[in-house]
Amino acid sequence: MSKYKLVMLRHGEGAWNIENRFCSWVDQKLSEDGLREAEMCGKHLKSLGFEFDLVCTSVLSRSIQTAWLIMQELGQEWVPVRSSWRLNERHYGALIGLNRAELALNHGEEQVKIWRRSYDVAPPPIDESHPYYQEIHTDRRYTCCDIQKDKLPKSESLKQVLERLLPYWNEEIAPEIKKGKRVLISAHGNSTRALLKHLEGISDEAIINHTLPTGVPVLLELDENLRAVKPHEFLGDQQAIQAAIKKVEDQGKVKPVDN
Template structure:
């Protein structure tokens, strides 16, 4: 049966600065690089050899994947990059410090923007300092100007169905290196997590989440490889008769 490993990128510079990052192409911190290498070491120790690595087009995910594969001795694994695995788009909040934003708009409002399932932040305007209009990474694509977790899932899931699931159903092991919210969307789908509970699912940076799947891609077991930094996992879904 296929195995899937989900790896959130290591700590980024804007994680450290407590800023809404979204699609901004920030790099890893030294700690983030160390997390990525340790993730790769743990992947090797688990005997996990992916047939392919899927990742977003953002630097922090790409570098995490490269560092992890190198540490695991898996430099020849094919890499597929796609913006549909990007982090959630934080719209007009992009680049703002989270604490300062709470002072300006109120903690309750910011909590709704960050933690509700289907309420997006204000949209990003074309004159925003981090506008992605004209970014060559998205040339010819229709991209959002803000996203909730729900709309993040709405873009991730079709990509999962079209590109990732067929590889798993063919019996291949797959590594996905992406972001807190794009991986949360995949976890919601696989574990059938209710809308009101998925926002409470945390995915630690740089800690590989290994998931055993059956032939229908229903999880049969799951574990974080770094047990000292593990987060709580949703319960395994019940197999439908």
């Protein structure tokens, strides 16, 4: 029986979503469309009467900006916001900054799909010669984490994302939900996939077929043990949502040559 509702989402579109580059731990802001997506998301949640008591975000600006815009539209700016690196996007390692369509051309679409959507394959790790290594790994926000900076990931599979996310879910979010707090999680494509996998019991094989669009709220109904009682529901225009999912999936395909 459904006892609790949880709303999660992947932030609105960021600049590198448009350029089709792996953004991951690079701290890109929302694009103009991304700002609008977050506002629309807030308006939609308001029209459905949602109220929240706690907002959780990653430490990346695009997830925090999205949460603010939603809470502003809801008129609930006063609600506490907690941010943790454990909700960050998956660390895409050496692939960070690379264009997906170019990678598909060089390595094949199947390999790109495995890197993007498989459960236990991690991309090659980032090293100090990578153009975004310094920007990410010397950033002050990662000196305030609950693990030492040199223990932070240098690349992650979805499985590893779930392993670093679960302690935060179990210790910081789940107890609040069980106290009756209504929680909004503003996160990323792959950190949200990892949590959905856990809560819905999606198999290691089936998770490859789950992709999240930007700026669309995902509703989960949970039982007293915080297990999903039914599959998650995307809130909004279902046709538009399916088109947005296909657009994200197609980012990993070779771009047709313009004639």
